[in-house]
């Protein structure tokens with residue numbers, strides 16, 4: 001018995017001759033928050049629209065709660081899929097006040113029950129004090145909270161959020177995405193979010209699908225996408241870093257110019273293979289006592305940390321994230337050491 005709340009199996013979708021979704025599969029479990037992350041045009045919104053039922057699919061199958069809602073031959077209309085939606089532009093009803101917006105999808109409930117549900121959601125999204133106001137009288141963040149409450153009040157099986165924070169300024173975006181995560185988790189809601197903002201995806205999602213050309217390259221936790229990227233596309237897209245050439249010594253060791261890296265698990269390369277090894281800014285750690293030296297060629301102040309660009313003896317450059325208490329000058333030579341839990345390496349492309 002399949003227990004995923006949402007299951008996409010080899011789905012395809014195209015506009016005319018243009019294939020937008022190519023053989024996309026995923027499982028999202030009840031109570032999980034998923035996210036489609038990827039560059040513009042990779043098909044994130046289209047994938048969400050297929051799940052919502054606004055687009056039909058030409059191949060594969062979409063199941064919600066074990067019920068087929070779309071396949072190549074048939075599709076259940078959006079309003080019968082038990083989904084809630086939150087859009088980038090909030091899409092609130094301008095002629096209805098906050099209370100009426102939240103109560104909009106609750107017409108099947110008796111009036112007292114509906115009022116109680118609206119009251120409860122006003123409290124959850126902390127908008128009881130503006131219950132009688134109209135959307136145009138609210139800030140962007142408040143409007144998005146109303147949209148969230150309106151979508152969740154009817155208790156949908158699945159909530160879909162399309163770039164919900166992109167109209168908000170950066171600081172509010174981060175704060176609201178954490179708030180929304182808490183609300184979804186407290187309600188036990190299952191949700192999928194579309195974004196091209198990594199920090200937003202990291203802040204809110206349990207599982208993130210990095211998309212390219214209409215397919216998911218890796219469906220995984222933020223930690224694994226960053227530390228254990230499945231391929232070069234994911235490694236390049238997620239976080240920062242550079243590749244250094246390395247030589248495979250044996251099944252668990254690779255030599256790079258900074259020393260020998262040991263892998264806790266067997267590597268898939270043959271001895272003497274030349275590979276590209278991913279160096280994240282947190283792999284290169286500042287260490288006064290180290291005799292391994294690198295020259296500061298650039299620095300970007302980030303507040304708590306400084307992101308240094310360091311030139312190695314070979315002339316190659318790496319990044320290093322260092323506490324901003326260590327404020328070095330351009331041209332200074334500083335001690336570094338390597339900290340790696342996993343080795344991320346890919347076959348060198350010529």
Ligand SMILES: Nc1ncnc2c1ncn2[C@@H]1O[C@H](COP(=O)(O)OP(=O)(O)OP(=O)(O)O)[C@@H](O)[C@H]1O
Pocket residue numbers: 015020038039040041042043044045046047196
């Ligand atoms: N209604 C449409 N008709 C024809 N082509 C479309 C339509 N909607 C989207 N596309 C095309 O499908 C591709 C994927 O679009 P989609 O909006 O899903 O990408 P996205 O990853 O959400 O991008 P963004 O981050 O820019 O919103 C793009 O090449 C786009 O031009």
